[in-house]
Amino acid sequence: MGTTQLDSVPEPKYWHLKTVLTEALDSEFSVGEILPNERDLAARFGVARATLRQALEQLELEGRLQRRRGVGTTVAPPRVGVAVGTEQHAWPGAEGDAWQPVDCALQTPPAAVAAALETGADEPVHTVHRSRVSHGQRVATELLYIPAASVPGLTAIDAPSGTARTRAVLRELQHLALEGQDRAVELGSARADDAKELDRLPGAPVLVVTTRFFAQGRTAALSVATYRADTCRLTFGDSPGVEIHHDPERRAS
Amino acid sequence: MGTTQLDSVPEPKYWHLKTVLTEALDSEFSVGEILPNERDLAARFGVARATLRQALEQLELEGRLQRRRGVGTTVAPPRVGVAVGTEQHAWPGAEGDAWQPVDCALQTPPAAVAAALETGADEPVHTVHRSRVSHGQRVATELLYIPAASVPGLTAIDAPSGTARTRAVLRELQHLALEGQDRAVELGSARADDAKELDRLPGAPVLVVTTRFFAQGRTAALSVATYRADTCRLTFGDSPGVEIHHDPERRAS
């Protein structure tokens, strides 16, 4: 039994590459700096371009890099903290809301949304589209579903659509007594329209925040917000949030 | 001008593939069912295996598929809702805590953690390792950093390590008055050790939940929890959480 037997577990090349690049980013590069192009980098490391790309993809996922077609790969700034938990117990559109209305339409929602709202499958609901800007960058897009029953005072001919209509719907919403809310966060990939708004390619990783608003003993509104996962850190306290991460080492025991 | 000019934007093959597969999953497959292998699927759709894999990767990211080397690709069950917001204002290890202690050691934390705890860069802190099981599955792993100053009553010789030591540290923690806490969620990729615990490959997408616990006017403990992004939906309300998603259609304006 004199065999060492610990040289097994050959680390994948792209994984090792990622480690090397991470260390290089930490020590030799500054935010905004452009990296050599993929073909050069691959040649420098002696791997195929696809292998290098596998490493770059992960680094982009972790928010360390930013890649733009036709331009190049740059070192990303640290993720921005985006507060999603401070507006606790306030309706969307209330004072100090971080969202900007884009437009509004009356249409039949996806089946899953209709189920959560307990409306009929084909019953149209007010669908408000909003976007959120933070640190000068578009970080999220939202679809807010509001059943007609939640805004009974809305006059039908105020404005058919557009931001004026949006504001009218949100104004009416404030009249209800908000009884509570409910949030969930999960990983998703951007659909084509979301991607365009967020200046990403379709399929880009996003954090989907689903919020249910309760009033009158039922779900009075439902928000589905899509945040860029590469650039955002969602914070739930009232403070700006910690900036932990990029750990070099690890536990022992 | 009579030109149609709307046939541009050639959709990538893998994107179209993903759409087709999604629809097939919704209509023709049930949870747990195994798909044909990648080589067969690629041939059936007339694409290279790498292209098919690009589509499968996204579907796995979205929690629709589960792939295991040596086994095959199966239809994943809906994501499980994991409550991370109900233990508001309670120390880790308090009654009803969802986490199971694994072990514990006194060691110097990563630089970023030391900074958040305001301890010296080389000062060792109690590092508690815990794991979380939900619906019979390991869904998360956690490292909990507790400066010695937060557990002054801890006798040094109770137990050097192991779960006994872990329990002693957490017990001492309960004696402090918790003044508040702070949470952040971001996307990350699993390190080798986390991946092993979560039964995933290194680099798998994870949701990293960072929690700061405040007491005595400072950060008395810091938790970094790593959740499987493919199988988990983090819920922040007190209800089990909505199950929205898999939208077929979309707004009009």
Next chain:
DNA sequence: AAGTGGTCTAGACCACCAG
């Protein structure tokens, strides 16, 4: 027009799991 990242191919070999 030149240069970048994004997509795609047709192969090869490896690590893992089951029979």
Next chain:
DNA sequence: TGGTGGTCTAGACCACTTT
């Protein structure tokens, strides 16, 4: 041992941005 998904290669072409 045979079948699966995971890694890797060396090319090609495309879409996009900048010059």
